[in-house]
Amino acid sequence: MAFTRKRKYRSEATKDKISAYLYISPFFIIFAIIGLYPAIFSLYLAFQKWNGLGEMSFVGLHNFTVVLQDPIFWKSLYNTVVMGIMGTAPQIIVGIILAFILNQAYLKFKNTFRAMVFLPYITSMVAVALVFGVFFSSNDTALANYILNLFGMDSVAWKTSEWGAKIAISIMVFWRWIGYNTIIYLAGLQSIPKDLYEAARIDGASILQQLRYITIPLLKPFIVLTVFFSTVGALQLFTEPTVFLGSSAFSRTEAMTVVMYLYRDAFSLQSFGTGSATAVILLFIIVVASAINTYLTSGVRGKGKGMKS
């Protein structure tokens, strides 16, 4: 809220305006140079042929045609979506269960459990990818394969097989982010008034009914938030597969993601035009995915309201 101020202070109002513009200017100046200009330049580059050194030449939609006709692009988009779903969807279910448990009044060592579940989130993605890279190494003696063998299953070539690589990467994404989502759901659960449960219990509602008619509907905004973050994050997956696969990251396609495809075009193949076209396509995909998310969740929200009344 701005101050209410009388006419005689007008000169001070002008001073305030100058101060305000001055205070917000650092962000806008930096944004203009390293945010807006590069974004616009990317849109421009997407229609140029350029190797980063010589002259640019206008090629129309050629870069987009090249990318969209490249089977490796479609493979990387497929990989991104599959790993995104496998890595993030289970987090919603497990995260809600964990948060529900951590919110129980009778629970002992609550803070200890909460800190333990959250611990993976503080490690960097590079660290996670390296540790899981050893856990899921392609050796027969890898710990992951040892565990599979214990259950009578065959060893998997985790870094070179179609599903092995995807599953390993999804597991590391799941492991690192589950604590984050749990904490958000926990905040959501704590915002639900206790007397709602009290009233439901008096009316004879079972735990499952409470979960179905109180917890889930009131938790919906928090679920929407995490789904949004997860979707955008999953579409930008880069660090985990790149570090996990190491030297073969850009030469194999089992786990190549869209951002890796973009990176490879620009910085390994010196094709900045198609790289930028890929960036523009990625922007388009993210906007569409976010819009679908918003559309679906606003529908769900409406239903939630209907249930309450």
Add this chain to the structure above:
Amino acid sequence: MIKNFKLGRFFVYLFLIVAAFLSVFPFYWMFVMATRPSAAYNSIPPTLTPGDQLVENFQKVLEKIPFFGAMFNTLIMCLVVTLVVLLISSLAGFAFAKFKFPGKNILFVSILLTMIIPPQLGLIPQYYLVAKFGLLDTLFGAMVIFFLNPLGIFLMRQYISQSVSDELIEAAKLDGCSNFRIFRSIVLPIILPAFATLGIIVFTATWGEFLWQFTVLRDPDMYTIQVALSSMNTTSNVDFGMILSGVFWATIPLVIVFLMFNKLFIASITEGSVK
């Protein structure tokens, strides 16, 4: 009935213990492998107790990558980015919370909209820009794009409009305080808790950044710790003991800080995303 109840609690604790074990085990296993020769990795059954190669493995890390230099670079980068973001965000947050000026709402919404732009969209021109100014392989080049933090402005505006009263500012004005003096002497002391929250968010996010540094840093002496760690895994014949030793020593400082301030960390997540 009571028996059922107890059984339910038993499964609740079992589920929690399994989840906590799975969360913590990789840390323990990382420590075990950091103390074992690489060959221990091939033993069946797997090695699950610490060995005596803790120092040897770390020496191999030091031979392979400039570990301490990279940690130092990362620390400097995170500190500078955090301070710059706190300064930019609190100033802009103050303006958006307490001043009236034309275009305020449009400008604020446009800041929020910049959050939607995926960082990869500008990657190529940003690289080109940084290269043109001779900032490749410099720490400044590695940190400059993280000065942009729309979320920080959003959080600061929320916090300032809730916790700094208009009367207080009005009174300071009547005493003849300049706007900047008000910011420094009145607003800053009040928003220190918000600095802790935003500082943790920015510091940990910058610490973990990879793609940008991987793109602009090619000289091993300028590596941040993430790029240095990842560079251990680029040869086909890798020494697992060495890799996990490097990861272990790069991770342990964060774990210690987290265990000391874990409530603050967890609060920063909920405040940073739920509000």
